[in-house]
Amino acid sequence: MDSITTARLTLRHPKPNDAPAITRAINDWEVVRWLSRVPYPYQQTDAAEFIDRSEIAWAEQNAFRFVIILKSEIVGGIGLERHDKSLFDLGYWITRQHWSKGIATEAVFAIIDLAHEQLAASGITASCHEENQRSEKVLLKTNFSRVGTGLRFSTALGKKVAEIQFLRDPADTDRSISLSR
Numbered sequence: 659m660d661s662i663t664t665a666r667l668t669l670r671h672p673k674p675n676d677a678p679a680i681t682r683a684i685n686d687w688e689v690v691r692w693l694s695r696v697p698y699p700y701q702q703t704d705a706a707e708f709i710d711r712s713e714i715a716w717a718e719q720n721a722f723r724f725v726i727i728l729k730s731e732i733v734g735g736i737g738l739e740r741h742d743k744s745l746f747d748l749g750y751w752i753t754r755q756h757w758s759k760g761i762a763t764e765a766v767f768a769i770i771d772l773a774h775e776q777l778a779a780s781g782i783t784a785s786c787h788e789e790n791q792r793s794e795k796v797l798l799k800t801n802f803s804r805v806g807t808g809l810r811f812s813t814a815l816g817k818k819v820a821e822i823q824f825l826r827d828p829a830d831t832d833r834s835i836s837l838s839r
């Protein structure tokens with residue numbers, strides 16, 4: 659599971675020397691404003707901390723985070739956080755220059771396969787700000803279903819924002835599961 663290859667992309671663990679490239683790719687208000695736990699402006703020390711935390715979380719099997727590489731360049735990030743034994747929460751971002759090329763959709767499909775084939779996921783949750791039409795489209799294209807709405811604190815915005823909650827392939831997971839945080 660060290661890396662995943664798709665038609666156009668490589669998804670691999672973030673490494674310490676990725677910090678400058680991650681910082682360049684994500685430090686854009688139009689990206690960060692839609693994410694819940696990412697500070698803005700985003701600094702290289704934020705990336706270094708993220709990489710360290712990701713390494714620990716991976717070792718503990720609590721989160722599985724990848725950088726997304728297109729033609730040798732880091733163009734985004736994607737990951738799964740474990741809610742409980744077999745339920746995972748999905749998150750992702752793509753650098754603005756590469757939006758609307760189907761990159762997020764391709765990466766999400768790859769992560770769904772990973773979740774089911776290697777992590778024995780019984781369900782995957784996701785959420786996006788109510789106004790984030792691009793992300794909603796990615797989730798609907800990858801067969802997530804809307805299951806609710808809620809409020810979530812955004813670090814970048816410094817306030818709670820209305821979000822739409824999604825669930826994919828619940829299989830043996832009860833749809834009434836609480837998605838509130």
Ligand SMILES: CC(C)(COP(=O)(O)OP(=O)(O)OC[C@H]1O[C@@H](n2cnc3c(N)ncnc32)[C@H](O)[C@@H]1OP(=O)(O)O)[C@@H](O)C(=O)NCCC(=O)NCCS
Pocket residue numbers: 688689690692693750751752753756757758759760761762763764785786787790791792793795796
């Ligand atoms: C959301 C995000 C990851 C999408 O990445 P992407 O690689 O551009 O996504 P894709 O190209 O796979 O799909 C985007 C879809 O949104 C559509 N889209 C683009 N701009 C849109 C808009 N303003 N309104 C509605 N749909 C729009 C695209 O046409 C595409 O749909 P299509 O394939 O049917 O044409 C990217 O915009 C991003 O990183 N945004 C900031 C961070 C973020 O929102 N992360 C998700 C948090 S929940």
